[in-house]
Amino acid sequence: MTANLVRVRPDSYVDSVRLMTATRAMEQVGGVEWAAAVMGTPANVALLSDRGFDDQALSQATVNDLMLAVVAADEGEAMGAIAQGEATIDAGAPDATPGAEAESRPSSLEEAAAALPGANVALVSVPGEFATLEAQKALSAGMHVLLFSDNVPIDDEVTLKERGARMGLLVMGPGAGTAALGGVGLGFANAVRRGTVGVVAAAGTGAQEVTSLIDRWGGGVTVVIGVGGRDLSERVGGTMADLALRSLAVDPRVEVILFVSKPPAPHVAQRLLRDLGSKPAVAALIGLEGEHSVPSGVRLVRTLDEAAALSVELAGMPSPTPGEGLVEVVAAAIHGMPEQRTAVRGLFSGGTLCFESMVVMSSRLGPVYSNTPLQDDHGLPAPDDAHICLDMGEEEYTRGRPHPMIDPEARVEAIRREGSDPRTAVVVLDVVLGHGAHPDPASVISLACEEIARRRGGPAVVAYVLGTDRDPQDLRRQRAVLDDAGCLLAPTGARAALMAAAIAARRPDVAGESP
Numbered sequence: 001m002t003a004n005l006v007r008v009r010p011d012s013y014v015d016s017v018r019l020m021t022a023t024r025a026m027e028q029v030g031g032v033e034w035a036a037a038v039m040g041t042p043a044n045v046a047l048l049s050d051r052g053f054d055d056q057a058l059s060q061a062t063v064n065d066l067m068l069a070v071v072a073a074d075e076g077e078a079m080g081a082i083a084q085g086e087a088t089i090d091a092g093a094p095d096a097t098p099g100a101e102a103e104s105r106p107s108s109l110e111e112a113a114a115a116l117p118g119a120n121v122a123l124v125s126v127p128g129e130f131a132t133l134e135a136q137k138a139l140s141a142g143m144h145v146l147l148f149s150d151n152v153p154i155d156d157e158v159t160l161k162e163r164g165a166r167m168g169l170l171v172m173g174p175g176a177g178t179a180a181l182g183g184v185g186l187g188f189a190n191a192v193r194r195g196t197v198g199v200v201a202a203a204g205t206g207a208q209e210v211t212s213l214i215d216r217w218g219g220g221v222t223v224v225i226g227v228g229g230r231d232l233s234e235r236v237g238g239t240m241a242d243l244a245l246r247s248l249a250v251d252p253r254v255e256v257i258l259f260v261s262k263p264p265a266p267h268v269a270q271r272l273l274r275d276l277g278s279k280p281a282v283a284a285l286i287g288l289e290g291e292h293s294v295p296s297g298v299r300l301v302r303t304l305d306e307a308a309a310l311s312v313e314l315a316g317m318p319s320p321t322p323g324e325g326l327v328e329v330v331a332a333a334i335h336g337m338p339e340q341r342t343a344v345r346g347l348f349s350g351g352t353l354c355f356e357s358m359v360v361m362s363s364r365l366g367p368v369y370s371n372t373p374l375q376d377d378h379g380l381p382a383p384d385d386a387h388i389c390l391d392m393g394e395e396e397y398t399r400g401r402p403h404p405m406i407d408p409e410a411r412v413e414a415i416r417r418e419g420s421d422p423r424t425a426v427v428v429l430d431v432v433l434g435h436g437a438h439p440d441p442a443s444v445i446s447l448a449c450e451e452i453a454r455r456r457g458g459p460a461v462v463a464y465v466l467g468t469d470r471d472p473q474d475l476r477r478q479r480a481v482l483d484d485a486g487c488l489l490a491p492t493g494a495r496a497a498l499m500a501a502a503i504a505a506r507r508p509d510v511a512g513e514s515p
Contacts, residue, residue, distance in 0.1 A: 002033060005070050005078035006053045007086075008040065012066040015125060017436070018092045020402035025088040026070055027409075031077035036401060037085050040065040041127060047399050063127050109137045123186060124173075125149055131174065132156040139169055146186050147173030147228070154235055157228070161239040170247075171240055173228040177204035180211070180224035187226070188405060190434040191470035195220015197311045198254035200244040202231050202261040203286075205350030205432060206304055208466055209493055210260055210284070213308035215468045216475075218317040222253045232264030238272055249278040256314045257281040258307055262355055263288045273298060280314045282307050286352070287359045287374065303515040304356055305492035322491040323498075326511040329488055330502045333426075333460040337503075341425040341459055344368070344500045345418035346389035347411050349404035350466065353430045353493040354391040360497035360515050361387060365504060371396065385423050387504065390414070405437045408444040415445060419452030424459040426503045427452060428496055429487075431478060433467025440473060442481035453486030460503050463487040464496040 014022075019037045026035035034051070038044040040061030048069050049055055061067055068085045072078035106112035113119060122138035124131055128151030138145045145164070152174035164171040172179055178201070179186040183194060190208055192215035201207035204226060211221050225247075227240040241259075248254045257279050259272070269285055270292060276283065277295030284307035285300070294300050301307050309320050344361060348354035351372065358368045368374070369382030372391045382388050390397075392404045392411055404410045411429070418427050429449070431441050438444065442465070453461045463482045467475045479489055490496035494515035502510035 003072055003075040003078045004051070004053050005072070005075065005082060006048060006057050007068045007082050008057055008061050009066040009068070009086075010062075011064055013039065013064050013126075014066050014089055017406075018089055020406045021092060022068070022085040022088040023402055024407055024409075026068070026081040026085040029072075029077065029081040029084050031073035032070055032081045033073070034071040035081055035085070036067075036069050037089065038067050038069075039063055039127065040067050043399070063129065109134055109141070113141050113143070120144060121146060121181060121186075123148060128152045128174070132160065135160050135171065136163075139163055139167060139171070142167075142169070144170040144181075145172065146176055146179055146226075147171060148176060148187055149173070150175045154230060154233075157230060158236055158239075161231070161236060165239050165243050168243075170225060170243060172226050174230075175204075176226040176228045178207045178224065179226045180221065182223075185435055188432070188434055188436040189224075190215070190466075190468050191472075192468055193220040193470075194222065196222060196253065196255035196315050197258055198222045198248040198251060198256070199224045199258045199260065200227065200241055200248065201225070201259075202227050202229055202241060202264070203352040204229075205466070206260045206262075206284075206286070206352035206356075208350070208432065208434060209304045209353065210258060210308045210311070212466055212468050213305060213492060214312055215470075217308065217312045217320040219312040219315045222251070223248070229262070232261050232268050232272075234265040234268070238264065238268040241268075241272055242275070245272065245275060255279065256311050258311045259283045259285075260304065260307065261285050262352065266290070273300070282310045282314070286356050303360065303494040304352070305494045306515060308492075322495055323512050323514075326490075326495060326499060327502075327508045330499055330511040331508040333488055333503055334506055334508065336457065337425065337460070338422075338457050340422060342504055343385055343421070343423045344387040344389075344426050344428060344504045345421070345424050346428040346497075346500070347414050347418065348389065348391050348428075348430050349393055349408075349411070350430050350432050350493075351391045351393055353432075353464070353466070354389050356493055357428065357497035357500075358389050360494055361389070361501045364498075364501040364510055389428070405432045405441075408438050408441040412445055412448045415448040416451065419448070419455075419459055419461070426460045426462055426500045428500045429461065429463045430493060430496070431463060431465045431467075431482070433465065433471040433473040433475060433478060435472065437473065440478075442473075442478040446481050446485040449482065449487050450485040461485075461487045462490055462496050462499045462503070464490040464493050466493065
């Protein structure tokens with residue numbers, strides 16, 4: 001009989017990175033079936049209650065309380081895992097270095113600003129219900145805001161951004177996962193060389209993809225401004241994208257402007273495209289439909305790799321050829337594959353990469369079903385033989401466990417499940433590197449990939465690694481691990497989708513097409 005154990009530590013706010021690290025540490029204890037280190041938000045309390053944890057212990061939990069929960073084979077193993085979680089969190093505290101004197105840390109934004117005179121950017125990462133107040137404090141202190149927090153009401157976002165625009169201050173987010181300001185990466189960011197391309201993005205992994213490709217193809221990046229996924233919506237109206245684009249237009253270091261987003265509200269898209277013409281510019285508004293007039297000097301493209309390639313060319317570098325040799329790779333993968341294997345199964349950690357893949361594949365294969373579908377009638381559950389792309393970074397997959405970019409183990413079970421389905425022709429995976437991501441993600445998923453890729457008559461595994469050779473995980477090493485596991489390596493996210501479509505359709509020529 002399993003044991004469910006939960007421990008609540010009052011007034012112990014812990015940031016998301018340490019929570020995820022503690023969750024992973026508890027999961028690795030022998031006998032543990034499930035574990036989570038979370039803050040006591042109503043959603044997390046409900047999650048633990050639904051899993052059978054003690055309602056009495058949870059009833060007094062507040063959003064400032066730490067909750068450590070474990071399901072294990074017996075009570076002793078559960079207690080051991082809880083102790084491991086607490087030790088991991090305590091070891092990760094900023095003043096927990098052995099032998100070092102405890103430092104006095106600021107307890108408020110005001111104290112932090114006083115301790116660092118001249119600071120002009122505040123990174124806000126607190127529960128959504130408190131994020132607006134902290135962001136308002138930062139604006140009052142004359143600072144730009146990177147609002148990493150999720151679950152901020154859209155009305156609050158509008159208020160913050162309208163105030164920021166009046167003050168000439170950026171409000172990046174909510175949910176702004178990636179930025180690079182003054183050569184410093186914030187949030188999930190890749191190590192890219194400095195250069196002349198300025199990026200404005202309403203898509204976190206979209207920004208990571210284009211900047212990594214620009215770096216890989218010989219270019220460099222001046223600044224990356226992430227404005228949050230809702231900024232280009234009808235309600236928010238592109239307030240921060242407009243301010244960000246205008247700031248790049250007058251920045252003498254920026255010679256090429258690159259604008260990245262999922263489909264914006266039509267009138268917002270038209271206005272921003274119209275205002276892009278002051279410098280050579282590329283706009284990748286993935287999935288945008290219909291005709292849109294653009295000023296001379298602005299190129300409107302369909303995919304992230306097209307956007308990166310054009311930006312590199314405009315910056316004076318040779319044109320890359322990412323599709324070279326893929327037709328032959330796909331032809332070899334198709335040879336001998338049973339006829340009943342026709343379905344694509346995509347398991348993504350990057351939301352923008354998932355979205356882009358659906359756009360690319362649906363134009364070749366027809367409907368692609370998803371938890372984040374292109375069309376409402378292509379949501380889940382999907383037909384048994386459907387093409388499916390899952391964004392496993394969405395809330396339904398991350399409640400009570402780390403984001404798959406931080407803990408790739410979350411996808412291993414799904415890889416094995418989809419790989420064992422007799423209808424699956426190809427499993428598509430992204431592996432996202434950079435600061436904040438898992439230190440060795442390819443090694444975590446490679447065994448499951450090898451089990452599928454080496455199976456006689458089994459599906460192919462197409463893997464794309466997003467990152468650079470300067471990232472802590474090392475792009476070359478990560479690709480080598482997956483190559484050794486039998487994966488077909490794609491040069492870009494869009495090319496991974498093309499390779500998958502080509503395998504499913506038994507048409508190798510598709511892999512060589514333009515996305």
